[in-house]
Amino acid sequence: MNISTIAVVGAGQMGSGIAQVAAQAGFKVLLHDVSDSLIARGLENIENGLQRLQRKEKISSEEGASTRARVYPTAEFSDLAAADFVIEAASENEDLKIELFRRLNEICRSEVVLASNTSSISITRLGSRSGRPDKVIGMHFMNPPQVMTLVEIVRGLATGTDAYETVRELSERMGKVTMVAEDSPGFIVNRVLLPMINEAVYCVYEGVGSVEDVDRAMKLGSNQPMGPLALADLIGLDTCLAIMEVMKDVLGDDKYRPCPLLKKYVDAGYLGCKSGRGFYRYKDA
Numbered sequence: 486m487n488i489s490t491i492a493v494v495g496a497g498q499m500g501s502g503i504a505q506v507a508a509q510a511g512f513k514v515l516l517h518d519v520s521d522s523l524i525a526r527g528l529e530n531i532e533n534g535l536q537r538l539q540r541k542e543k544i545s546s547e548e549g550a551s552t553r554a555r556v557y558p559t560a561e562f563s564d565l566a567a568a569d570f571v572i573e574a575a576s577e578n579e580d581l582k583i584e585l586f587r588r589l590n591e592i593c594r595s596e597v598v599l600a601s602n603t604s605s606i607s608i609t610r611l612g613s614r615s616g617r618p619d620k621v622i623g624m625h626f627m628n629p630p631q632v633m634t635l636v637e638i639v640r641g642l643a644t645g646t647d648a649y650e651t652v653r654e655l656s657e658r659m660g661k662v663t664m665v666a667e668d669s670p671g672f673i674v675n676r677v678l679l680p681m682i683n684e685a686v687y688c689v690y691e692g693v694g695s696v697e698d699v700d701r702a703m704k705l706g707s708n709q710p711m712g713p714l715a716l717a718d719l720i721g722l723d724t725c726l727a728i729m730e731v732m733k734d735v736l737g738d739d740k741y742r743p744c745p746l747l748k749k750y751v752d753a754g755y756l757g758c759k760s761g762r763g764f765y766r767y768k769d770a
């Protein structure tokens with residue numbers, strides 16, 4: 486594997502976290518989003534992350550500075566042509582991702598692997614629509630990527646062994662532990678996690694318990710580090726809804742029906758931590 490430059494497409498909470506992890510592992514990172522202001526927000530997340538590590542004395546100020554210097558922000562899609570490997574972490578929307586993979590295929594060298602951080606969307610479909618199906622693969626980091634050690638690797642039907650080996654090796658260089666999931670909606674982690682979160686939302690919707698009590702019940706009653714509704718806020722309620730919709734559409738089982746209250750929150754723009762308000766309030770929202 487000869488990879489020195491990694492492009493990260495999407496500078497949201499996952500993209501910025503992945504960019505930080507890759508830069509800390511010594512890679513040059515091209516961080517791309519659709520506008521300078523969105524990229525600036527991603528850089529701010531990275532800055533906060535590095536400052537936190539420095540305060541905890543997990544990295545020195547020199548390491549912080551060299552990590553920062555390895556991140557190259559760009560709003561120019563064509564700049565991504567310089568990448569040796571791409572991680573797509575744009576919003577969870579299939580049409581958007583298909584278009585991104587089609588455009589990445591046009592500009593990236595033919596040997597470059599294009600990985601998606603998607604939580605639920607078919608890698609096989611992204612691959613077949615990209616024009617390089619053997620080089621398209623799922624590389625599913627957990628939230629926050631700077632902290633969580635797992636990377637769920639998802640092979641599409643046509644994904645080649647070389648692409649798989651590249652992602653496994655790269656994940657290890659970033660200090661991650663990998664496992665493999667079949668290309669099925671939600672893969673393993675979200676197939677199990679999201680129905681639980683959705684059920685927690687139903688509990689609030691149906692008046693079974695308050696937001697606080699549902700979370701307290703699951704934290705203390707099933708030993709989870711955080712309650713499912715706080716976790717939904719961390720993931721992003723729009724992302725939770727998108728994952729449930731993919732599972733409902735593709736698996737066709739009513740048990741994946743997103744709770745109407747989840748839809749209502751997303752309609753209201755209550756997207757969780759990233760928008761300042763979800764099941765809980767953050768900042769001054």
Ligand code: NAD
Pocket residue numbers: 494495496497498499500517518519523574575576577578581585602603604605625626627628719720721724759
């Ligand atoms: P987010 O809303 O924080 O960020 C998404 C970013 O993608 C935004 O900054 C947006 O401007 C950008 N974007 C949209 N269209 C784009 C385009 N055409 N080109 C470049 N950038 C574009 O969302 P997120 O939580 O970071 O999720 C990103 C991806 O990671 C999704 O596929 C999601 O399912 C997946 N994921 C999320 C979590 C989580 O807990 N939030 C965990 C694992 C995986």
